[in-house]
Amino acid sequence: MKRTVYFTLLLLVLALVLAACGGQALECEDEIGCVEVAPDEPITVAYMLTISGPTAFLGEDSRGGIEIAIDDRGGELLGHSIELVGEDSLCSAEGGQTAAQKVAANTKVVGIIGTNCSSAATAALPIISEAGLVMISPSNTAPALTDPNGTWQPGYFRTAHNDLFQGRVAADFAYNELGARTAATIHDGSPYADGLQAVFAERFQELGGTITFQGAVNVGDTDMRPILTNIAADSPDVLYFPIFEPEGNFIAAQSKEIPGLENTTLMGADGLLVDSFPEATGPAAEGMYLSGPYITGSAYDEFLSKWEAKFGGSPPSGFHAHAYDATNILFDAIEKVAVQGDDGSLLIPRKALRDAIASTANFNGLTGTLTCSETGDCATGEALGIYQITDAEISGGNWPPEVVWTP
Amino acid sequence: MAKTGRIDWRQLIRYGLLAGVAALYVSVIGMVEVFSQRSLITGVLTLGQLLLFSAPVLAGYLAVYKDDESQTAAFSLLKGVITGLFSSLPLIALVLLANAVNLRAMFVNVSPALIDILVFGQGTAVGVLLLLLSGAIWGTLGVIIHLLPDKTRHVVLVGLSWTLGAGMLSELLIQVFRPLFGSGFIRFVFQGGALKLWASIVVFILVTLLDWYWSKRREEVKTKMANLNPTQRRAGMGVGLLILLILPWILGTYLSEVLDNVGLFILMGLGLNIAVGLAGLLDLGYVATFAIGAYVMGLFTSTSSLGVGELNFWIVLPISILAAMTAGFLLALPVLHMRGDYLAITTLGFGEIIRILALSDWLSPIIGGAQGILAIPKPQIGSFVFRGPQEIYYLILAGCILAIFVSSRLNNSRTGRQWMAMREDEDVAAAMGIDTTKSKVLAFTLSAASGGLAGAIFASKLGTIFPHSFNLLISINVLSLIIVGGMGSLPGVVVGAFALVALPELLREFAEYRLLLYGALLIVMMLARPEGLWPSAVRRRELKGTEEEEIEGGEGAPVAVTAD
Amino acid sequence: MREKFFERFSWVSLVLNSFRIIVIILIVVGAFNTLQGGKYTTSQWVSLSVSGLAQGSIYALIALGYTLVYGILLMINFAHGEVFMAGAFTAVFVAEAFKESGFLDSSPLLAVTILILVAAVVSTVVAVILERVAYRPLRGAPRLVPLITAIGASFFLQYTFRGLYGSGFKSYPEVAAVQGTWHIAGNDIPIVQIVVFVAAILLMVALYWLVERTKVGKAMRAVSENKEVAALMGIDIDQIIVMTFAIGGALAGAAGVINGLYRPQGVSFTMGFFPGIKAFTAAVLGGIGNIPGAMLGGLFLGVFESIGPNLILEGLGIPAANQLKDAIAFTMLVLVLIFRPQGILGERLTEKKA
Structure with a gap:
């Protein structure tokens, strides 16, 4: 027993001595170190x-x-x-x-x-x-x-991008550029999607539009027909679902099978701005709009080729x-x-x-x-773009899609 | 076989190929490449190499494991070489295949960099030869380890595993040592997050010496421990308590944080242990009580716009516990008639319902929905604020001590024995006059209490709660720790919580492979100790009985009639 | 015992009965309100029910794996969802290759059959290894111990496949042959849903035949009745258990590809988790250990998930009803189990359990 105590004490003393020895050359003058x-x-x-x-x-x-x-x-x-x-x-x-x-x-x-x-x-x-x-x-x-x-x-x-910017840009685009007057939103229970759709809905109504439906799906859901059937009852001009893969794919793909959504324009956000999204969703994604960082250009193409060389394939998210x-x-x-x-x-x-x-x-x-x-906030909203998915992304392997509008 | 030194080819090929498949596995899932830069001993061994080469060593060891003494050393070594050569074959196949077709289209981690590592940075032809050679060397090494005299082998293995362990945990060690011994010491011993060669040799020698010393003195110490008089025992407990009290200040913030998380799971484990371990009610929805405790605490103390009343932590704490107990009580009613898996899925559903409701837009005006509840203040006594992990530790420690006290009293009470009787056989228990309805309701209600307590502390520790925190994995984790620790055993809960909560933290080093190893360790732990790491005395006796008589296991388990 | 229980604790039955009545009233009121509101047409209800049936038949296929294993070993194979994932995730690469070479479009039936076989083989291998490594050594251990190894195996398999194929999402290519709709009794039903439903039913009938009519099936039933006696009759218990895992695995693999036809997107290493839980729920709902029960449970769950939120919750004026789909599915489960603690088709449990 005693020996253990002495040993512990010895260790403590050693520790203090060693700690005291660590002197430094440069002087730090910063207030938080x-x-x-x-x-x-x-x-x-x-x-x-x-x-x-x-x-x-x-x-x-x-x-x-x-x-x-x-x-x-x-x-x-x-x-x-x-x-x-x-x-x-x-x-x-x-x-x-x-x-x-x-x-x-x-x-x-x-x-x-x-x-x-x-x-x-x-x-x-x-x-x-x-x-x-x-x-x-x-x-x-x-x-x-x-x-x-x-x-x-x-x-x-x-x-x-702060939801406040991105949701607002999406609503402005939908109301002013697409001429939409009614919209429905879906989120997936993540603070990201919930925040975006809330800002979108608020701005859209502020502009004079009507929100016909605000709903949510769960992460892990595959059957989107019930919620889409629900939305189709009002045939909104725009369906905004700023969520991720794969729930976003399911919504986009299944929306085309629901009567009443034929004339509804699909819109998503940077959570779906992924190389695999258009190809996985198929023709249903054609014409869909996505908001996201303005990444078009040779620098980005160069980045993608570096990615391909280093990790193989393309980045799994946006x-x-x-x-x-x-x-x-x-x-x-x-x-x-x-x-x-x-x-x-x-x-x-x-x-x-x-x-x-x-x-x-x-x-x-x-x-x-x-x-x-x-x-x-380093991205203040000006650097956002609205992309439109075309057949080139769905079956042509093109990425990123073309920017059709910037605020 | 042994006398003539004949070679059992089938066995050697089997061990060799199995080891090769293991090496192939760690390569293809990307571990070898990711950890090729992670040194264990600077300039000597990387984690990637260890992963790649430990399988052939093990295979070589196993290949001669069953041989008896009469086997000549030369034959044993030959066996090691053969096993090692075979263990290289899968990797060679991979290298050749990767050269021929683009495997990366399917197996994302079979990158050029990986192949380059496998062929030792040489071309394919030379690389294949080197692979064969290294396989042979590692296989032989396995045999050599086996050939060592028992005592030496034990010492070497213990020394090696501690040294490698120290290398593996060096980042953690650096964090603990830096505040204690200063940066100079760190730079002296470690380099690039790994042990320097000389330091690893010192660790090896120290460990082997300690091991040797311990093996000599073990019996002596044990008898001394057993013969302590009450005063000494009390003194020992006092020292133990003292250590518990100063522990966070020795370990620093991060390890205190880990301790806190372990503590929360101990609390939950103790609670669930009442339902599962004592009363035998398989509850897969324990997270519900945790969530309710947390949400009640969040709602009534938060200073955000969702907050109701902005009450004091200490006022809300009992409310949280009561709310959780009420939920436990209400859950108990519909499941009274259900048994086994019906009970499991219903309770699982209950947990999910609570999470989904917490997340729902329907209730979000009241409890925040997806955006959660922010700005939950830290608990406070007078002017002492439980700010960081080192302070909150005491809160959790107090909670755990309380829960352990209550649990141990319950264990030995009339109610506890009624629960155990019910666990063993519900019908017989009922026939013996035990009121099973009352017992079940009581078990669920009491079991919920410490879940609520853990939830309440969790909420104020985090300062913010989101519904995503209360998922099924929490229930599964709590259930697992009870069983890994040893069902129905209180020390088992503590040990199990350390094994299942602290372990993944130590495995952080393995980044995206953390849960892979966690899963593997979970399997290994249960295979090695099906009765748990620290089984209760009753259960230990039961299991012994089962082994001897080969009668049905305690839980009505099916019996394997045929030998494996 | 039940009677005695009710005599002495009438308050419990009072609470339970009022719970039943409240839930049923809510369901009736909700459904009445929704139907009264006339938001949805009949053909929309039909279409939702049919897609629910298709989804449910996939749950049912996975649920069979749970039920088979449970019937024989009385254990929950928690890693079964991962077995499903293994087959689906592997076959997606083959499907992509088939699509690129044009094989998928030129002879879709053959291509899909091969895909199903590939997935079934992979899932079977995974299931058999799982049994050998994680369950067999623990056969005499308390029941909860293999549950923990199953959870460990579940993590291990998920992250193994993530290591193999990456963390991104894959998707099955479109099979042209199953696109489009058939016009049946005034409703447009997507062909793919019919195909999924029929394929699932065929597999289940095949399984039922296997268990009821063949020698292996007889042996399986014997083992599930009584292992000692079965062993005395000369049945190799280990072999039968391996067979059970293999059959369950093959069905899960097939379900993986069938699911891929129906819901092509979202193939990833975590894809097994939710279907696994759902299928487990379905198996219990139908009465675990019972093969027709698993089918019934799966279909019931699928349909209920599909029409439940719109029919019941919307009528009650609850916003974002679809989000609560799982909550009402579990409420229904509790309701069914209160009425029948042994599941829809399950037998009364007399033996002691957990």
């Missing part, structure tokens, strides 16, 4: 994405974007190699909290790309913010996250370009604020890093020109 990177150490960035469970495709999609962004820099930043560590934050609040605790405990992490789901971000944010970290999300869209009166906290940014941009915004900011020591060591001040990201202006990314606001 700095990340120190020794000469031979890598710069560590973390991802917090949903890489297991039914939403794994979202996480793999974003992670691919991050990895390609790192490759494009040759895996190096300021002469240090870039180390990507990752946490599975799932698509839930508790997953976000646990992942955040793990990342926050790692003092070497400079910044985080994540999370995918707004629920995970809501729970992760207090921890991330308090740890002095920055987190740029490629696919959080909940308005509250960038609302200072909502759940926003310093250090949070996103390159995905947020990889946001992730790519988010990563580059983070890297640019690190380059801007890092203090280099004579021996090659680095000091990255955390508050300055936040400020540098917040002051990002006219960043030329894959998803258009991004300018970050004080409260974290």
Whole structure:
């Protein structure tokens, strides 16, 4: 018994001595601290994405974007190699909290790309913010996250489009461009879809339109006939379902079999802006409109060919370009604020890093020109486009589809 | 066979090919490539290599496992070589096939990078030869391990597994050690998230020494432990409690967070244990009570627009528990006549109904629907706020101690024995004058209480709740931990919760393969210990009896008549 | 015992009876309101019922796997949904190849048959390995232990197939031959739904014949009645159990492809989860261990899911009724089980269970 006590004491003393020995060269003057990177150490960035469970495709999609962004820099930043560590934050609040605790405990992490789901971000944010970290999300869209009166906290940014912008753009397009006067909406119980359809419905009514139906399906449903039959009773001009694969495919495909929906135009959002969507849905998708980041152009084609070479196939969801941009915004900011020591060591001040990201202006990314606001919205809605799916995407293998309208 | 040193080809080929298929499996599902950059021991061994090469080593070991002493060493080694060669064949087939056709159209992870790793960065021809060679080497290594004297082998294996384990968990170790010993120490021992070679050798030596010491002193320590007098016992318990109290501050925030999650599952496990473990009522909808506890807490304490009353945590806590118990009571009524799987699916349905209602647009004006309830404040006593995982730990610890106390009292009570009688045979229990209706209702009601408590703490710990958190997997997880721990056993619940909740956290390293390994470990644990990791005394006795007499298992299980 | 129970605890039966009455009143009122409102035409109801039947027959095919295994081993094979996924996910690649080579359009019947065989073989292999590795060593263990290995196997299989084929969504190509509708009794019924329904019925009849009329079936029934006696009669129990898993697996694989014809999209590693739960529900609803019960349960569940929300909940004025589809399906399940605790066609359970 006694011996154990002595041994424990000895260990404690040793620990204190060793802890006291860690002296540093560069002086940190940042108010919330700095990340120190020794000469031979890598710069560590973390991802917090949903890489297991039914939403794994979202996480793999974003992670691919991050990895390609790192490759494009040759895996190096300021002469240090870039180390990507990752946490599975799932698509839930508790997953976000646990992942955040793990990342926050790692003092070497400079910044985080994540999370995918707004629920995970809501729970992760207090921890991330308090740890002095920055987190740029490629696919959080909940308005509250960038609302200072909502759940926003310093250090949070996103390159995905706030529901407030995207839902509004979709409603404007439907009312003004398509001339729709009646619309129905479907969500899938995710905060993303629910938020988008709510904003869409509100804006559409504000413009003078009528919402004939607001309903929901469950993730995992395959039979959409009941809800479509319900909607068909009013034959709305537009059916807006900003959800994901595969429920979105089922709705689009089955809508053509329901009498009463022949003249209804289908509309979705970036959750369905995926290469596999038109082909999987078939002719029923023809003419459907999707809102999403403005990603057309040679830079994006180049990105897709890099993806093909690295992972095979095409990205499994529509947020990889946001992730790519988010990563580059983070890297640019690190380059801007890092203090280099004579021996090659680095000091990255955390508050300055936040400020540098917040002051990002006219960043030329894959998803258009991004300018970050004080409260974290980097995609402010101008960089949205409305795409229309044609036969070229359904059977011709073309991707992305053509942009038919921009706000 | 052994005397002449004859080679049983069929067996060798079988082991070899099985090992080869295992190596093929980890390659094709992408683990080898993903972990090819993840070092265990810097510059010596990566996790990808370990995954790829451990199967042939095992196969070599198994190939000679049943041989007796008279087998000459040379023959054994030959067997290892043969097994190893065969274990390379599936991988060679993969390499050749991948060169011939585009396998990636179907198997996304058969990338050029993977093939390059498999052929050791050489061309196909050289690579195939190298594959054969490495197979032979690893197979032989397996045999060599077997040929070692028993004691040495034990020491080597223990040392190896600890060293590899340390390498595997080095990121976690770094996180724990950095605040304790400082960055200098970390850089001294670790490099690139892995152990340096010298450090791994030190770990190996330390572990083997400790193991040797322990094997010598084990008996002595055990008798000492058994002969402790009451004062010493109490002192021991005091020390244990003290350790429990300071634990979060030693472990840091992240591991405290893990402990908290384990604690919540212990709470739920203790609750469900009443229904499943004691009363034998298979409840697959336990998440319902958890959800109700959480939603009641969220609704009455939230400062958001959905919040009702913005009450204090401590006022709402009993309300949450009562609400959950009411739900348990109401659920018990329709299922009184149902047994076995009918009960299971009905309770599962109940859990799903609660989740769907929480998610529904119908109720969303009241409980938030898909957008959940935000801004749930943290609990507080006076000016002490349970802010982070290290503080909330105490709340959960208190809850667990309370639940353990209540459970152990129930276990030994009249009611507890009635439940157990009902679990063993409901009809006989009824015939013996046990009021099964009352017992069942009581079991469901009491069982819901700690689910509600866990839910309430969960809500205020998260600060925000979404309906997606309350899915079927929670029910399944809680049920699993009870059975993995050992049905009806209180320490079993604790052990099971650690095994099933902390383990996936430790497996975080494996990123997208985490749940794959979790599933595999779940199977392995149950195969290795069907009675659970820490079975209750009653059950241990039962199972022993079953083995000896080969009569029907405790649960009316079918009996395997023919030998496997 | 039942009588005694009601005498002593009349309040329980009071509560249960009022629950029944309330639910039934709600159903009647809801249905009445909806029909009174006249939002839907008769042909819409017919069309919803038929698509429900098609969906239900797929549930039924999967449910048979649960029921067969339960009948023999008295255990829930929780990983059965993954067996379904394995076949469906693998066959999708073959289907794509067939589509590209034009084989699928030139001789659809043969192509689909081959697809069904491929899926059935893959699912069978998975089911048999599952039995060998995760269940057989635990045959003497308490009943809940194999339930846990089944859950473990479920995770393992899901992530194995994710590792093999990736996490994205695949879809079955369109089979031109089953597009279009047939005009039956004034209603346009999609051909594919008829095909699905007929194929499922054929498979079920074949299974029924196998179990009732063949030697293997007789052996299976003998094993399910009494293992010791069956063994004494010279039946190889292990072999029969493997057969049972194989048959259940083959049916699940076939269901995978048939499902692919009907609902081509959404093929992924998680696709087995919900159908698995639904099929399990269907099996229990019909009376687990009972083959016609599984069919009936599946069809009932499918139809109820299809018309339930629109018929009942909408009439009650509940918004977004379709979202609550599963909730009312489970409520119906509880209602049925309150009336008949042994399921629609199940036998009264006398032996002790869990």
